[in-house]
Amino acid sequence: DAKTTQPPSMDCAEGRAANLPCNHSTISGNEYVYWYRQIHSQGPQYIIHGLKNNETNEMASLIITEDRKSSTLILPHATLRDTAVYYCIVVQKAAGNKLTFGGGTRVLVKP
């Protein structure tokens, strides 16, 4: 699986948009970008995923650059409950559910 690079931490003001970057410059054509988050003492929670088009769901938006070498997860209106570690993961089809988690970005939403 392609490796990902994320900033180790970032702060965000409550009510503002949080933009979480992820670099995956070695991604190949059949690899998807997934985002999960982990709130303290809980298992990771799926947020969103995409291949090359931008995606949006009730939790977040995923913007993938045209060359697919990087992506941004957008939490449109961050709340205190969005404080968590966010993981950007690139998954190859053949890898199935063998996900390779990096260090993630620790996001602290402040009032």
Next chain:
Amino acid sequence: KAGVTQTPRYLIKTRGQQVTLSCSPISGHRSVSWYQQTPGQGLQFLFEYFSETQRNKGNFPGRFSGRQFSNSRSEMNVSTLELGDSALYLCASSLVGRGTTNEKLFFGSGTQLSVL
């Protein structure tokens, strides 16, 4: 629909003992994966089961093993426990798991194992 259920939530063992952890996937999910999470190594893949067969394995010693039953419930076993096995063990389930990357993994809350 009930989520992924892991039991027990907390466990304390001593070195040399063995432990069995249990995972009940979401109803209808046939793939169960196990992950280990430690502060030093982060989240690491242990193995994945589908239709009672292990079809993917991470880089862990043979002391770590698992199995899956016909109802998709899974157990993992760690024998001859070491201090370094202290970790949060997470189970995740999905419908199929292999051959498609459109699947989401649903994780349980984990079992926190402490080895003294």
